[in-house]
Amino acid sequence: MKYEIFLGDEDFFSLLKPFGRWVLQTKAEASEASELSAPLPDIAVNRRLDDPLTHLRSFMLQNQRRIMICAESGGRRETLREYFSEYDLPLATCDSLDDFIASTERLMLCVAPLHEGTLLGDELGGLAFVTETELYAGDRKSTRLNSSHGY
DSSP, X not given: OGGGTSOOHHHHHHHHTTSOOOOOOOXXXXXXXXXXXXXXXXXXXXXXXXXXXXXXXXXXXXXXXXXXXXXXXXXXXXXXXXHHHHTTOOOEEOSSHHHHHHOOOSEEEEEOOXXXXXXXXXXXXXXXXXXXXXXXXTHHHHHHHHHHTTO
């Protein structure tokens, strides 16, 4: 029986109910910064520029936030690490959020199940979490659409 190993939806959510939940609003709901978080500026890779990482570099120059780049998988993490290295922006890697917080590195790369990045307010450490969604804004959606249709 599948319930010997896995919980059903109702049981799972019943067990989660006593725990707190933090909801970050995005897009039209929260286009402005709150005391807890803010949307990321445009930091998308621009492959037409001599340095495709110009927007990310500009963001780094404008503030002193520590930044964690969140890859979707271990393979994507290595691809990103090589890409950033190719454009002379080396990334230290970390295995977890705890490793990132304990480190003093300004820019780190990690595998994390984060769908969308955000800027955390000063009360929460003033950290920035960047996902592939922000790095490849526009690119990823069309790539996934094309691959799902066999193009």
